[in-house]
Amino acid sequence: MQESLTLKEAYKLTPYLLNGHGPRDVQVLMDALSSYPGNMESDIYGTGELIEHFQTEMATMLGKESAVFFPSGTMAQQIALRLWCDEKGWRRVAYHPLAHPEIHEEDCLRELHQIETVLLGEPDRLIRLEDIKQMKADISCVLLELPQREIGGQLPTYEELEAISKYCRELGIKLHMDGARLFEVLPHYKKTAAEVCQLFDSVYISFYKGIGGVAGAILAGDLSFTEKTKVWKRRLGGDLISLYPYILSAEYYIKQRLPKMDEYYEQSRELAALYNACSGLTTVPYVPVSNMFHVHAAIPAEKLEPELIALYEQTGIGLTSYLTGNNGNSTCSFEVNIGDRYTKISKESVKKAFDLLHQRLVALT
Amino acid sequence: MQESLTLKEAYKLTPYLLNGHGPRDVQVLMDALSSYPGNMESDIYGTGELIEHFQTEMATMLGKESAVFFPSGTMAQQIALRLWCDEKGWRRVAYHPLAHPEIHEEDCLRELHQIETVLLGEPDRLIRLEDIKQMKADISCVLLELPQREIGGQLPTYEELEAISKYCRELGIKLHMDGARLFEVLPHYKKTAAEVCQLFDSVYISFYKGIGGVAGAILAGDLSFTEKTKVWKRRLGGDLISLYPYILSAEYYIKQRLPKMDEYYEQSRELAALYNACSGLTTVPYVPVSNMFHVHAAIPAEKLEPELIALYEQTGIGLTSYLTGNNGNSTCSFEVNIGDRYTKISKESVKKAFDLLHQRLVALT
Numbered sequence: 001m002q003e004s005l006t007l008k009e010a011y012k013l014t015p016y017l018l019n020g021h022g023p024r025d026v027q028v029l030m031d032a033l034s035s036y037p038g039n040m041e042s043d044i045y046g047t048g049e050l051i052e053h054f055q056t057e058m059a060t061m062l063g064k065e066s067a068v069f070f071p072s073g074t075m076a077q078q079i080a081l082r083l084w085c086d087e088k089g090w091r092r093v094a095y096h097p098l099a100h101p102e103i104h105e106e107d108c109l110r111e112l113h114q115i116e117t118v119l120l121g122e123p124d125r126l127i128r129l130e131d132i133k134q135m136k137a138d139i140s141c142v143l144l145e146l147p148q149r150e151i152g153g154q155l156p157t158y159e160e161l162e163a164i165s166k167y168c169r170e171l172g173i174k175l176h177m178d179g180a181r182l183f184e185v186l187p188h189y190k191k192t193a194a195e196v197c198q199l200f201d202s203v204y205i206s207f208y209k210g211i212g213g214v215a216g217a218i219l220a221g222d223l224s225f226t227e228k229t230k231v232w233k234r235r236l237g238g239d240l241i242s243l244y245p246y247i248l249s250a251e252y253y254i255k256q257r258l259p260k261m262d263e264y265y266e267q268s269r270e271l272a273a274l275y276n277a278c279s280g281l282t283t284v285p286y287v288p289v290s291n292m293f294h295v296h297a298a299i300p301a302e303k304l305e306p307e308l309i310a311l312y313e314q315t316g317i318g319l320t321s322y323l324t325g326n327n328g329n330s331t332c333s334f335e336v337n338i339g340d341r342y343t344k345i346s347k348e349s350v351k352k353a354f355d356l357l358h359q360r361l362v363a364l365t
Numbered sequence: 366m367q368e369s370l371t372l373k374e375a376y377k378l379t380p381y382l383l384n385g386h387g388p389r390d391v392q393v394l395m396d397a398l399s400s401y402p403g404n405m406e407s408d409i410y411g412t413g414e415l416i417e418h419f420q421t422e423m424a425t426m427l428g429k430e431s432a433v434f435f436p437s438g439t440m441a442q443q444i445a446l447r448l449w450c451d452e453k454g455w456r457r458v459a460y461h462p463l464a465h466p467e468i469h470e471e472d473c474l475r476e477l478h479q480i481e482t483v484l485l486g487e488p489d490r491l492i493r494l495e496d497i498k499q500m501k502a503d504i505s506c507v508l509l510e511l512p513q514r515e516i517g518g519q520l521p522t523y524e525e526l527e528a529i530s531k532y533c534r535e536l537g538i539k540l541h542m543d544g545a546r547l548f549e550v551l552p553h554y555k556k557t558a559a560e561v562c563q564l565f566d567s568v569y570i571s572f573y574k575g576i577g578g579v580a581g582a583i584l585a586g587d588l589s590f591t592e593k594t595k596v597w598k599r600r601l602g603g604d605l606i607s608l609y610p611y612i613l614s615a616e617y618y619i620k621q622r623l624p625k626m627d628e629y630y631e632q633s634r635e636l637a638a639l640y641n642a643c644s645g646l647t648t649v650p651y652v653p654v655s656n657m658f659h660v661h662a663a664i665p666a667e668k669l670e671p672e673l674i675a676l677y678e679q680t681g682i683g684l685t686s687y688l689t690g691n692n693g694n695s696t697c698s699f700e701v702n703i704g705d706r707y708t709k710i711s712k713e714s715v716k717k718a719f720d721l722l723h724q725r726l727v728a729l730t
Contacts, residue, residue, distance in 0.1 A: 027403030029610055038392030042579075071436055075602025102498030108600035112477050208606055214407075215605045235473035236441025236601050240580045241573055245394060 014318035021339035063194025088140035098150035152294035216246030264291035379683035386704035407477035428559025453505035459676035461514035521634035581611030
C-alpha cells in the first residue's frame with residue numbers, strides 16, 4: 001500500500017471492516033431473490049399478494065392498523081407531514097435542526113408542499129419536552145427521529161418519549177416517527193416495535209439501514225391515514241408498477257437481521273469502549289444506545305488520516321472510510337454502525353488493533 | 366373450465382396468450398440479474414459506474430447531451446414540466462385530454478406544482494398543429510405522447526411532428542416527449558430514436574412497456590436541464606440509494622428487445638388484420654403504427670365475454686383479460702400489445718382461432 005492512498009482507497013483495500021453488513025453490491029439482491037420462486041407474481045401498482053402480504057406483516061409488527069410500502073423515506077415522510085398539515089389546517093411542522101427533511105431533501109417540504117418548518121432545540125442535543133412546550137407557533141405535527149442519527153444516534157429516555165407523546169396528544173399535535181433505525185434501538189428500550197409505535201400517530205421505517213436491504217420504506221398508521229398516503233404516493237411518482245425488488249429484499253433481510261439487533265447493540269457498546277480507551281477519541285453517545293455511534297477525535301483530519309491508513313495496512317482492520325472536519329477543521333469525526341461484518345474478526349485482533357491505534361495517537365501528542 | 370369463470374380468470378388459465386412478453390413475475394428480474402456479476406457495486410444515490418454508464422448509453426441513444434434515470438415516468442415527467450414552467454415563468458402546460466398526467470397521476474401537476482393544464486384537441490383524436498396554433502393561453506411547454514396510448518397508439522405523421530416542433534421553437538414553447546413507447550414507433554417512422562428526439566427539448570422513455578423491464582424511466586435533454594432534474598428527483602423521494610434492480614433489468618431487456626421492435630410492429634399489423642376480419646370488430650388504428658392497437662367491438666361486453674371465454678377454452682388461445690364498456694355500455698373495447706409471446710403460437714393456430722371467433726360473432730347477430 002502506498003502512502004499516497006486516500007483514506008477511502010485504503011479502507012476499500014482493507015480485508016476486515018468493522019462497519020456494516022458487507023458491500024452494497026448486486027449479490028445483496030441476488031441472495032434475497034434466491035429464496036423466492038421465479039413464478040411469484042409481481043406487485044402491480046401497489047396491489048397484489050406480494051405487497052399486500054408484506055404491508056400487513058409490517059402493520060402487525062408496528063402495532064398499527066395499516067402500512068404502505070414506499071420506494072423511499074424521503075417520499076414517505078413528506079407525505080405523512082403533508083397529510084397531518086392538511087388535516088390540521090396549518091402548514092407548519094416542527095423537528096430537530098438536523099432532521100433528514102431539513103438537511104438531506106433539497107427543501108422538499110417548502111418547495112413541494114409549502115410547509116414551514118420550526119426547528120426544535122439545538123443541533124448538538126436531543127429535542128426535549130421543554131422545547132416542544134416552548135414553541136410559539138401553531139404546528140400540525142412534531143417529527144421525532146429515533147435514534148437521532150446526525151448526533152451519533154442519541155435517544156431520549158422512554159419516559160421522556162412517553163411524556164412528549166402525552167403532551168402532543170393533549171394539544172392535538174400529531175406525532176410522527178422517523179424510525180429509519182427503529183429496530184436498532186429496541187434492545188436499548190427493551191420494548192417491542194409496537195410498544196414504541198403506539199406513542200406515535202404515524203411511523204416510517206427504513207429497510208436499508210440496520211436491516212441491510214436494497215432500498216424502500218414503510219409508512220404505518222390508521223387505515224384512514226394510509227389510504228390517503230396512497231394518493232400522494234401516486235402523485236409523487238412512487239406508485240411503481242413493481243416494487244418487489246425492494247419488498248422481497250426487505251422481507252428477506254428482516255428475517256435474517258431482526259433477531260440480531262441485540263447482538264449489534266452489545267457489539268456497538270463493546271466497540272465504543274475500545275474507541276474511548278484511545279487517546280483523544282471519544283464516542284457520542286459515550287455508551288451507545290443502538291448499533292451506531294459517532295467517533296470524535298481531538299485532532300485534525302489531516303493528522304488522523306495517515307495514522308488510520310498505516311493502521312489498516314498493519315492490521316488488515318479498517319475503521320472508517322472518511323473523516324469529517326469539525327470546529328474549523330481543528331477536530332474531526334466519523335460514524336460507526338455495527339452489522340454482520342463485526343463478528344468476522346476475532347475480538348483479540350480488534351483489541352490489538354485498538355491498542356496499536358492508542359499507541360499511535362499517544363505518540364502524536 | 367366452468368361457465369362461471371370471469372374473463373380475467375379464463376385468460377389466466379389459457380396456455381397461449383397473444384399479448385405481451387410473458388408473466389410479470391420475479392423471474393423477469395432473476396433473468397436480468399443472472400447476466401451480471403454479484404460483486405458489481407450498487408449505484409449510490411444517483412452516482413457510481415452502474416447508473417452513470419447506463420445514463421450515458423441512453424443519452425447517446427436518444428441523441429441528447431445527458432440523461433437521468435428515474436424510478437417512474439410519473440416522477441420524471443412532472444419534473445420536466447415543472448422545470449420548463451420555472452424557466453418560462455408561466456405555470457401552464459398543454460397536452461392531450463387523455464395524456465398520462467391528466468388521467469393517471471392524481472392531479473399531481475396542480476397539487477404539487479400549481480401547474481395549470483390546457484387540453485389540446487379532442488379526446489378521440491391526435492393533437493394537430495392547428496390545435497397548438499389556436500391556443501389562447503401563454504404556455505411554457507407542450508407534451509406530446511408518441512404514440513398516443515389511450516386512443517390505440519395513434520401517431521402523427523413525421524411531417525406533422527416536424528411542423529409542430531418548428532412552430533414551438535419559433536414561439537419559444539418547450540416541447541416535451543412522453544416517449545413511454547418511443548422505441549415501439551421507430552419502425553413506422555423509419556427513424557432512429559435520436560432523429561425523433563432532436564425535435565424535442567426533453568424526452569421521457571419507459572422500460573417496462575415494449576422493453577419489458579421491471580420498472581424505471583429515463584429523462585433526457587441538455588445537461589443544464591438534467592442537472593436540475595436531479596434536485597427535484599431528490600425532493601420527490603426518487604433519489605434512492607439503489608436503483609440498480611431497475612437499471613440492470615432495463616439494460617438487459619433493451620439489448621434483447623430493441624432488435625425485435627421491427628418484428629413486433631409487423632406482427633401487430635398482421636394481428637390487427639385478423640381482428641378486422643371478424644364480424645363487428647375494428648381496430649384503432651385500423652393499420653397499427655406500433656406494437657399496440659385497440660380493438661373495438663360493436664356489441665356490449667356482456668355479449669362478447671362468454672364468446673371469448675368459450676374461444677379460449679376451445680383453442681387454448683387468449684386474446685384479452687378484460688373488456689371496457691363504451692358508449693353507455695352498448696359497445697366495448699380492449700388493448701392489444703405485441704411482445705415475445707406472439708411467436709410462441711403457430712400462425713395457423715392463430716388464424717384458426719380468429720376464424721372461429723368470426724363464426725361465433727356472426728352467429729350472435
